[in-house]
Amino acid sequence: MKFVFTIFAVFAVAAFITSGCQEGSRLGRPREDETARRGRKTIAHYGCGSCHTIPGIRGADAMVGPPLEHIASRTYIAGVLQNTHQNLFTWLKNPPAVDAKTAMPNLHLSDAEAADVAAYLYTLR
Ligand code: HEC
Incomplete structure (x- = not known):
């Protein structure tokens, strides 16, 4: 015993x-795994926080775009795409190509950067 x-x-x-x-x-x-960790750095590098409030990113407290808190639990991305990994990648690569009227600019992320950023955003449940 x-x-x-x-x-x-x-x-x-x-x-x-x-x-x-x-x-x-x-x-x-x-x-975070390694991919998400890189994504967090990429988010800081591109200044996504100048438009979005993003948990875990220092200084990311803007309210120009929607807060990305709980983005992993949402049904739609920007109200137009089903929230899947592939669609989030597509959105991050070129938002105006998805929705011509969106205020989110194309930040010209590389494929690797977009995949890393998507991995980080999916830690936000
Ligand atoms: C100039 C301001 C601006 C910048 C910079 C910006 N965004 Fe956005 N973002 C927006 C706006 C505005 C929307 C809302 C788009 C819509 O609904 O059409 C949006 C939407 C989104 C969405 C979908 C949110 C939802 O609730 O469905 C994600 C994810 C996102 N942005 C991630 C990012 C990431 C990651 C970066 C940095 C690489 C970034 N954004 C940079 C303005 C911006």
Whole structure:
């Protein structure tokens, strides 16, 4: 019985320690893999926060466009595309090509940048 308890205690301690290793989890931010981490940097680089409020991005508190909080849980992107990974990528690559009247400009993200940014945005559930 004591042995079983010891095993349990070891696992509990191990789980506690490793849970603190995920970047952001201590700060209550979404968990990020490598792609999402690059996406976060790309978002900062392109200044998406000058138009959007985006959790986890320093200074991204503008209200020109819709807040991107919970973007992963939305049904539509910009009210026109089903919210799928492919469609979010398409939107990020060239918004005016999707909706000619949109106020979001084409920021000329590369394919890799758009995929990284989409990965970050999908951490926002
Ligand atoms: C000049 C302001 C501006 C900039 C810069 C900008 N956006 Fe937008 N964005 C908008 C506007 C306005 C909309 C709303 C578009 C619509 O509904 O037609 C939008 C919509 C979106 C949407 C869809 C949101 C929703 O609720 O469906 C996403 C995702 C998005 N932007 C991501 C980004 C990312 C990522 C960047 C940086 C690479 C960025 N935006 C830069 C203005 C901007």
